[in-house]
Amino acid sequence: MAKEIRGIVVPVVTPFYEDETINEDALRRIVDYLIDAGVHGLFPSGSQGELWALSTEEKMRVMDVVIEQAAGRVFVMPSTGAVTTRRRGLGYSMIGRRAIGLKRWRGSQPGATGLIVLRRTLARVRALWA
Numbered sequence: 001m002a003k004e005i006r007g008i009v010v011p012v013v014t015p016f017y018e019d020e021t022i023n024e025d026a027l028r029r030i031v032d033y034l035i036d037a038g039v040h041g042l043f044p045s046g047s048q049g050e051l052w053a054l055s056t057e058e059k060m061r062v063m064d065v066v067i068e069q070a071a072g073r074v075f076v077m078p079s080t081g082a083v084t085t086r087r088r089g090l091g092y093s094m095i096g097r098r099a100i101g102l103k104r105w106r107g108s109q110p111g112a113t114g115l116i117v118l119r120r121t122l123a124r125v126r127a128l129w130a
Contacts (some may be wrong), residue, residue: 007040031069045079
C-alpha cells in the first residue's frame, strides 16, 4: 500500500567516495537513519543531494537505491530539478512513481518562452500520470 504524501519530507544527501562515485552503502544507512528518526518522506537528489553535479544516470541510481531501501516504509519523492528543461525530462522516467519534485534552478532566469516550454513539459508529465 502506498504511503500518504504528508508530514516531514527531507532532502537526502548523496554520499560520495573520494573518487566521486556514489557511496551506495552509506546512502542506504542514511535512508534507514532518517526513517528511524521518524520522517514521513524522502526527497532524493533534492536541495542537499548534489542535484546539479549528478548525471542523469547517477540521479536515477540514487533514486532507485533510496526507493529500494525505503521499501515502502515512507513515501519517496524523487527530484527532477535541473538547469534545463531538457534535463528536467527525467520526470518522464518517473512514471509509476507517486510523486516527483520539480523545481527551477535559482540561478536561471528563463524568459517568457522558457516558462512556456517548462509549463508544457510539466503538463505532458502530468498527463502521463492522469
